[in-house]
Amino acid sequence: MGKVILITGISTGFGKESASLLASAGHKVYGTVRRECDVTEGINLLTMDLTDHDSIRKAVRLVVEREGRIDVLVNNAGMHTGGPVETLPEEYVRLQMETSFMGMVLLTREVLPVMRAGAGGRIINISSIGGLMGLPYQGFYSAAKFAVEGFSEALRMEVQQFNISVVVINPGDFHTNNTVNRRKFLAASGSDDPYAGTYAKALKVIEHDEAGGRHPALLARKLEKIIECRNPRQRYIIATPDQKLAVVLKRVLPGRLFTRILGSHYGIPKQ
Secondary structure, three states, X not given: OXXXXXXXXXXXXXXXXXXXXXXXXXXXXXXXXXXXOOOOXXXXXXXXXXXXXXXXXXXXXHHHHHHOOOOEEEXXXXXXXXXXXXXXXXXXXXXXXXXXXXXXXXXXXXXXHHHHHOOOEEEEEEOOHHXXXXXXXXXXXXXXXXXXXXXXXXXXXXXXXXXXXXXXXXXXXXOOOHHHHHHXXXXXXXXXXXXXXXXXXXXXXXXXXXXXXXXXXXXXXXXXHHHHOOOOOOEEEEOOHHHHHHHHHHHHOOHHHHHHHHHHHOXXXXX
């Protein structure tokens, strides 16, 4: 029997691939976008903005009115800022946190009563490798994903009594629209910006890694398996071997040494 799945951010990338794959597998898929766009046949499109609580309420209410339940929530939508912590404009900091964290929180809180009434469900939160380690010049993106991590750990313990499971997915670099979209949120990098030099070097590495990333269809196939698995793991790290190694090194190495290794990858000069 197909599940009723609500997945956010399906206009491009991972969300688009996942919604299409899940619909073709026989699930009833409701996908959210901020503005009208073309989607694969079989997907029910919802217009929703994660910074607008009223639009979140309306989207959830519409799914419940049509289906009577929500079996799976996939918190996928977000945004990606880039720039120095000191000089990135405050409005972009707030937008990052409100979209990638607070929006997810508000949507989850709207869906939880529906899942409790249906005697169970599954919440899948898309975090990042950047939610397991702070990435230079992606500080607020990492901050939002770190928040997702703590939120998910606490939520998991609170809702297990209602037969609701919480799964976190930590993708590494995937070839999506993140690179193009991030350019809209760059901090000023003129000659008077003290971070201009190292920022430019780090950005080249970031964009190179993303351009060489995996296709989002791989992540979509993994999501399908997680949804169909009876007892999924709490976390899935979907990344290249070297990125998985970085996660392990973060756990076992002294902090100063790991910082030096990670910083060198992004061209950050040693002290």
